[in-house]
Amino acid sequence: MHPERSVLSVPGGRPELFEKALRSDADLVFLDLEDSVVETAKAEARRNVVRAVNELDWRGRPRAVRINAVDSPYCYRDLMDLLEGAGNRIDLIIVPKVERPEQVHALDILLDQLEAAGGIGHRVQLEVQLETASGILHAGSIAGACERLRALVFGPGDYAASVGMPMSAIGMEDEWDAAYGAPRLQYPMHQLLVAARAYGLRAIDGPYADYRDNEGLRRAARRARALGYDGKWCIHPAQIPIVNEVFTPTEAEIAWAKEVLKAYHEAERQRRGALAIGSTMIDAASVRMAESTLSRARAAGRGF
Ligand code: COA
Ligand code: MG
Secondary structure: OOOOOEEEEEEOOOHHHHHHHHHOOOOEEEEEOOOOOOHHHHHHHHHHHHHHHHHOOOOOOOOEEEOOOOOOOOHHHHHHHHHHHHOOOOOEEEEOOOOOHHHHHHHHHHHHHHHHHOOOOOOOEEEEEEOOHHHHHOHHHHHOOOOOEEEEEEOHHHHHHHHOOOOOOOOOOOHHHHHHOOOOOHHHHHHHHHHHHHOOOEEEEOOOOOOOOHHHHHHHHHHHHHHOOOEEEEOOHHHHHHHHHHOOOOHHHHHHHHHHHHHHHHHHHOOOOOEEEOOEEEOHHHHHHHHHHHHHHHHOOOOO
16 A cells, blocks of 8 residues: 555645645645635635646545545535545545544445446545544544545644643644643554554554654654554645654664564574574564564565
8 A cells, every 4th residue: 555654734725835745755645625724715725626636646646635524514515526526536535523433434425425426436535533532532433434444643733622631733742741741642642543453544643733843843753653653744845754754664673674584484494483683582473563664664665
């Protein structure tokens, strides 16, 4: 599957940015109809986005759009215009503020009908954002709600607002993290990760608001990577190289993974399931860890 280390968001109301975004090194680019578009500009943004899905060169990436939340007054029209105007070309729809599995079922049924009515030959995939107390509470049932799902995406800003957590800017640490004594988003991020993996989905972190604070971005990205996340949203092109780097296994990690596999397979020929490299014990679990590193490396285009 196409990698998803960096995911660049582009406001649907700013079509002059679309080509630039698509020429970037972001693994995934999506055009946004939700929070970066004011209410009075929703209709125009839909027209921009339909045109871009039909006409622009997405350079092999899935063509992706974020619609408005299922309980907003814009969602049904977003879906109809996208599927009726660009149904043969839209690959992926990102749905914000998903709170319950029934919302995913409803979208699934509507998409079935729009695909059938439009003679659309492929199934549109879904990524859903969990970014409210209810979304995190129901993460497992949401993750298992439909076969179209390919990722769960964490939304730090909306989550903080939803639970009453003070946060000065989206996805950033501030003095309240020091007051708490630990990174405060660890719980919802871990919950999302486990739900995603239980259903074979990707786990993607949300954005980091300050696009000039490279060190802060790197710390936040490394924290998500340390948990097991596959990638992170970017709001500005300057964030893409940092995020791609953090979510690509390092040379040292790749070399170690290969060494583990080689040593294990040699031991296996001697009918031994546990061995040591130096003083480090290796067994079948180490093999699974090494394979996970190598499959990330391959997804990131690091062939060997
Ligand atoms: N996609 C594509 N191009 C972008 C971009 C994006 N998300 N953000 C900035 N750029 C472009 C700018 O247009 C500019 O291009 P230029 O050099 O050809 O003039 C260049 O990158 C540098 O931009 P800069 O001047 O540093 O930023 P800005 O002040 O124009 O914009 C933001 C800052 C935050 C308003 C803008 O980055 C943005 O709208 N980001 C996306 C927000 C979003 O999608 N939010 C919802 C999801 S979380
Ligand atoms: Mg949000």
